[in-house]
Amino acid sequence: MKTWIRKSLMVMVSILTFGLITPAQMNFLDQVNADTKSPGRGSAEFGPSIPTQFQQTPSITRDQFIEDMVKLAETRSYEKFGTRIKPVIENEFKEIILPNIEQAISKTAAQFPEEDLTGLAISEQPGAGLSEKIFHIKDVRTGKDVIRFHVRRDNPPQAGYWFNFHYHTAHDSFQEHHELGSIYWDKNTPPKWMA
Structure with a gap:
């Protein structure tokens, strides 16, 4: 994902949620970006991957x-x-x-x-x-x-x-x-x- 699109998306989400979701919480965009690029291909395809922020986290002690x-x-x-x-x-x-x-x-x-x-x-x-x-x-x-x-x-x-x-x-x-x-x-x- 292009940097300017990513930054624009972060700002829009922060504004639309009245600051409840901050850019620090939007690290899932990096995961989406990494998951969308298939190895050996130059184009990005959006698959059914779930951002790590929303996956089930293992329990802790x-x-x-x-x-x-x-x-x-x-x-x-x-x-x-x-x-x-x-x-x-x-x-x-x-x-x-x-x-x-x-x-x-x-x-x-x-x-x-x-x-x-x-x-x-x-x-x-x-x-x-x-x-x-x-x-x-x-x-x-x-x-x-x-x-x-x-x-x-x-x-x-x-x-x-x-x-x-x-x-x-x-x-x-x-x-x-x-x-x-x-x-x-x-x-x-x-x-x-x-x-």
């Missing part, structure tokens, strides 16, 4: 699922912190918050049979600006969130600014705050997320 999700959680968190907040709170985040995120993910994974864990996915983009969203884990088969990880800016009187990390679960319709911990920022107002 619960431990592997938790390990992968924690790595992605750390990545999404650092994306949210941006270059101005990350250097200040990175060490405390790794020591205090990340182990608690791992425990919450473990509790969530325990609620699903091991073969269903491949149906859980982490959100692509954290919330920017003043948004609380770090990442959500959702069941891709139903499209519903299972657990939501957030960080809120707290400013108690005379105590400076704190980052309050917490999560919400689908069991109580995301109403109750489950604490993960808090990290002190400073007396000065912190920059916006992803700045």
Whole structure:
């Protein structure tokens, strides 16, 4: 497939789905491109091949699922912190918050049979600006969130600014705050997320 057609298709799909499908998720185009070229022929024929993204994925172990999700959680968190907040709170985040995120993910994974864990996915983009969203884990088969990880800016009187990390679960319709911990920022107002 010609590069300009592929790029145009990516942009159109992103626009038509209001950003729900991003170019990073459209790697199946590379697979389609590879499958359509028959060896020894110069022309492309579209066959009944299924892109790898839509093929049945083998199940993974619960431990592997938790390990992968924690790595992605750390990545999404650092994306949210941006270059101005990350250097200040990175060490405390790794020591205090990340182990608690791992425990919450473990509790969530325990609620699903091991073969269903491949149906859980982490959100692509954290919330920017003043948004609380770090990442959500959702069941891709139903499209519903299972657990939501957030960080809120707290400013108690005379105590400076704190980052309050917490999560919400689908069991109580995301109403109750489950604490993960808090990290002190400073007396000065912190920059916006992803700045």
